[in-house]
Amino acid sequence: MPVPSAKKEKKNTNGMLPLKPSPAFIGASWFVLIVGMVSYCIGLWNAEMQLNEKGYYFTILLFGLFSVISVQKSVRDKLEGLPVTEMYYGLSWFATIASLVLLVVGLWNADLWLSEKGFYGMSFTLSLFAAISVQKNTRDLKQFEELTN
Template sequence: MSDVQNQQALGRPTGAFVGASWVALGLGASVYFVGLYNARMLLSEKGFFLAVFLLGLFAAISVQKGVRDRAEDVPVTGAYLGVAWGMLLAALTLMTVGLWNAELLLSEKGFYGIGFAMSLFAVVAVQKNVRDLAAFHRVHPEAASGDRPGFAAGA
């Protein structure tokens, strides 16, 4: 088995997937924040959309971590996983209701919705990559020098 096949068999994500995940997260969040900064709405409305965005990202990471922990037989309480799923659903509901009732053009609503959805997907992919790289480096500590700093640090 070649070195690349061995790395992929052990769950190491490719550099292209790691890079694409970070670019998607950066692009989704940047688009959302630029739109929020330029929006003509009350500061309280901007705060609402910022808080819902951050809640959604944190909840998506928590769901990914909880599901992955269970798949790897790491103890996860049903309460934790239930709260994580509940908060993700709450963030999705709040974003939907907030955009539905916002006095924005339909194209602006779509802009925020796509930025939010893209960021949720990307943050899960980034968390998966961080965790996969950390697991790979636990098995192959000699390979750590080839990765960018910080990718293998968290789980």
């Protein structure tokens, strides 16, 4: 008589068991994303620049956040064997690089103190890195829940 087996371990598309991100890492990632974005926006709000300049820098932040999430998703999809067109993959990278170049060019030509330029550069970079971490954690947690239930 066969012995009832324990629940079979499910594997994801790359043959590895998913790892559940820790609550501390999830919380830290969200915290850093919020701190980076809010700091950047408060800096813009208090900046002595024209409204169109503020709009430029705010749009670059949104563009950069979207593009890095897109890169993270397409890189992860490729690693897991999911189909990703080379056009989308290339456009994701292009958009990410373009957002960085646009920020650098904007700050280079801005009439700001060097410390202000550094502040915008660092809060922008912090926000982009945190967005990647949040996206990764969200995807890992969803995959872990799907494969372990």
